[in-house]
Amino acid sequence: MKAVRFHEFGDAGVLRYEDAPQPAPGPGEVRLRVAGTSFNPVDDGIRGGYLREVFPVTLPHVPGIDVAGTVDAVGEGVTGVGVGDAVVAFLPMTAPGASAEYVVAPAELLAPAPTRIPLADAGAFPMVALTAWQALFDEAGLQTGQRVLVNGAGGAVGAYAVQLAKRAGAHVVATASPRSEARVRSAGADEVIDHTAKPVTVAEPVDVLLNLARVELAELVALVRAGGVVVNTVPTIAMPTDDERVRFVGVFVRSDAQQLAELSALVDRGELRVDVAERVPLAELPALHARAETVSGKVVILV
DSSP: OEEEEESSOSSGGGEEEEEOOOOOOOTTEEEEEEEEEEOOHHHHHHHHTTTTTTSOOOSSBOOOOEEEEEEEEEOTTOOSOOTTOEEEEEOOTTSOOSSBSEEEEEGGGOEEOOSSSOTGGGGGSHHHHHHHHIIIIIISOOOTTOEEEEETTTSHHHHHHHHHHHHTTOEEEEEEOHHHHHHHHHTTOSEEEETTTSOOOOSSOEEEEEEOSSSOOHHHHTTEEEEEEEEEOOTTSOOOTTOTTSEEEEOOOOOOHHHHHHHHHHHHTTSSOOOOSEEEEGGGHHHHHHTGGGOOSOEEEEO
16 A cells, blocks of 8 residues: 655655555454545654654654544444445554555544545544544533634634634634635634734633644733633643643543534534635645645545
8 A cells, every 4th residue: 555654754855656555443442444644743753753752653654643433344343334435534543554555553542534525534533523523522521602812713623612612602803814814714703813913812701712723822821810711731831830820731632433423413514614714635745744844724635
């Protein structure tokens, strides 16, 4: 099969589009014929070796932690899913990824793919949508009528956070640059603040601050009411936990097939939009890594 792999850590130049052995599913696993995966910033960190202590991968490694595809073979003991099923999954961070024609995945991680959008496009949402869901509901406990500030709403996670918060009945204040404003408003934000033009302020304190950007948090924390919660998804950002007025939570996204199935169902009901900025063929993934810092929006890799 064809795959993109790296045999050593380094810049985008270490990625190779090459022949690789086709994997076989073991007990409890399935093999997927990949329709699409996506680029996530963590892929850059793993390839560059910056995250090798957190995510120790075996070389050569195939990147790609999101997958949408069709079940091609099932391993011993697999039930509830069969050959030909269209599925999506958020793959284990250290396992061989989906930037290949075939990938093996634990059956327990699979959720039905939405049918409202092309199967390849469904590879755009597992990790980022799960991050937004878990941050807002599992960690922040967002409730109807609360006010939430989504800092960095113009990014991939932000688009889902705004949609999900608005759907939950929250008042959504979002920060975004001018190039992202229209997209953030269309996702449902009640207020959009151009953080590039002025300091971020709110008319009244928020119940939840969801931070998705590399910023100093202290000034934003001051916008949260006493008893509120600050949820941070950027592990390199230090949280000012000495402020006893609020609760601080760091989010590390996890795979959850039930949540992913709910998100997929929202897509099919037209209640959650999957935005795709670009679609590139698998052979161009090394070039995509090379220009990753200039990419705006979610990129799907077509396999």
